[in-house]
Amino acid sequence: MSDHEEAIGDNRLLVGDWELLGKAHTFLQPFASATLYAEGDDSSISQSLMLMDMLLLHYEEQQIYQSDEHxxxxxVRAIDMGWFILSKYYRLTDEVPVYAAALLLDPRKRIAYIKQNWPKEWHEDTIASATAFWQKEFNYEQPSDHPSTPTSMPP
Structure with missing residues (x-):
């Protein structure tokens, strides 16, 4: 027996361990892709919600797939725990209307993304919170003492 085999002892990977690593590798591929997609100067807040939607869908598909007898x-436990944590942080985005506003203002997504990807019961509150956020932070009215059009040409 070589020195490294003796040092490893009973800690060597068996066939079942390699199978589990293969399943984990396959399951984690969308996370690697999402990480690469979101890095760099082009990342955005609306992109983060889109990626969270995609990853939650991946979790839900895997929960169904992993629930069979084989x-x-x-x-199963790892997928359930990961889904629980991701959905917890996803729900926290409801408390900050900037996420919904970012989706609505993103020309590639707008309201169509919300209607297509989110449950119908979320639509009204999401749009209302984004609208309120926009009006509070950015929708400034011009002071009434300044006319919107000039009344005469300057000398």
Whole structure:
């Protein structure tokens, strides 16, 4: 037996361990893609919600897939816990209307993205909170003592 095999002892990976690593690698591929997509100067707030939507959908699909009789209980627990944490942070975005405003102002997404990807019962509150945020932070009215059009030409 070589020195490294002796040092490893009973800690070597068995066939089942390699299978679990393969499943984990496959499951984590969308996370690697999302990370690469979101890095750099082109990332945006609306992009983060879109990626969270995509990852939550991935979790939900995997929860169904992993629930059959051939599933690995360790993968099922890991998927359930990951879904729980991601959905917790996703729900926190409801408390900050800038996320919805960012989606509505993104020309590639706008209201169509919300209607297509979010439950119908979220639409009205989401749009209302984004509108209120916009009006409070950015919709400044001109002072009434300044006419909007000149009344005469300057000398």
């Amino acid at each position: 599933s690995d209980e360790r993968m």
